[in-house]
Amino acid sequence: MTSAVRTPAVAGRFYPGDSHVLENDVRSYVTPVQRQLTALGCVVPHAGYIYSGEVAGAVFARMEVPQRCIVLCPNHTGIGYPLAIMSDGAWTTPLGDIEIDTELAEALKKRFPGLHEDASAHQREHAVEVQLPFLRITRPDCRFVPIALGTRRLDILESLGESIADAIADQEEHVLIIASSDMNHYESDAVTRVKDQKAIDCMLARDPRGLFEVVNREEISMCGFGPTVTMITATNRLGATVAELVRYATSGDISGDREMVVGYAGIVIH
Numbered sequence: 560m561t562s563a564v565r566t567p568a569v570a571g572r573f574y575p576g577d578s579h580v581l582e583n584d585v586r587s588y589v590t591p592v593q594r595q596l597t598a599l600g601c602v603v604p605h606a607g608y609i610y611s612g613e614v615a616g617a618v619f620a621r622m623e624v625p626q627r628c629i630v631l632c633p634n635h636t637g638i639g640y641p642l643a644i645m646s647d648g649a650w651t652t653p654l655g656d657i658e659i660d661t662e663l664a665e666a667l668k669k670r671f672p673g674l675h676e677d678a679s680a681h682q683r684e685h686a687v688e689v690q691l692p693f694l695r696i697t698r699p700d701c702r703f704v705p706i707a708l709g710t711r712r713l714d715i716l717e718s719l720g721e722s723i724a725d726a727i728a729d730q731e732e733h734v735l736i737i738a739s740s741d742m743n744h745y746e747s748d749a750v751t752r753v754k755d756q757k758a759i760d761c762m763l764a765r766d767p768r769g770l771f772e773v774v775n776r777e778e779i780s781m782c783g784f785g786p787t788v789t790m791i792t793a794t795n796r797l798g799a800t801v802a803e804l805v806r807y808a809t810s811g812d813i814s815g816d817r818e819m820v821v822g823y824a825g826i827v828i829h
Contacts, residue, residue: 565645566651570652573607596622599829600790603615606821614806618826619697627663627732628702630690631706631786632706633686639707643707647661663704687705690737720796724794728797740782744821751809754822755807755824758773761773807824
């Protein structure tokens with residue numbers, strides 16, 4: 560049986576399709592820091608690099624990226640199962656292929672049988688793909704497990720987080736959980752910053768239920784709140800004690816348009 564190879568869906572649009580340009584861009588975003596953290600989880604934006612690359616790069620620079628990662632993302636396309644995993648094969652990037660961590664994927668499915676094997680949910684979804692060049696540059700031998708979430712049910716998101724934590728606890732190697740998410744969408748810069756701060760406060764308090772409630776109550780259009788709820792649930796179970804905001808920005812910081820922006824928050828949990 561031939562392993563699946565997932566080809567890029569947004570290379571040349573969200574980020575450069577040329578390998579040399581892409582590598583130079585990513586390295587310019589990943590500014591070295593004096594002390595890197597051994598992180599349990601993080602929140603990283605997934606917009607076009609021109610808008611969110613600096614925030615994403617700051618997160619990856621802050622962490623010591625391990626060889627094994629789980630990348631949780633929202634399902635923007637609506638295609639496929641609401642809990643969609645890929646367990647075999649590789650994803651192609653302009654910087655080379657990144658292998659799926661089959662052993663870890665199988666462990667996750669065993670712990671949480673609600674995960675469905677579904678490549679179709681990932682085929683056109685950009686939110687995992689844009690993280691891979693950062694992983695490739697910061698940890699060239701990285702393997703990962705992609706999971707796309709199309710559910711807003713808190714009980715499922717929390718249960719998945721608990722199962723992810725239990726699967727990670729069984730592994731000998733360190734595993735990083737990446738929640739791919741942008742923040743509030745398409746309101747003014749002033750409104751977006753107020754809304755985003757309410758969500759950020761919950762993330763810094765490592766309060767997944769609080770995040771779920773504030774996003775719904777305040778109508779914060781944070782596309783990856785589900786993956787973030789799951790990630791925080793998992794990292795809490797794994798013993799997290801600190802969450803820090805590495806960087807925040809809006810698209811207006813780049814475009815100059817403050818009337819309609821998207822927010823980007825980079826958070827590391829350790």
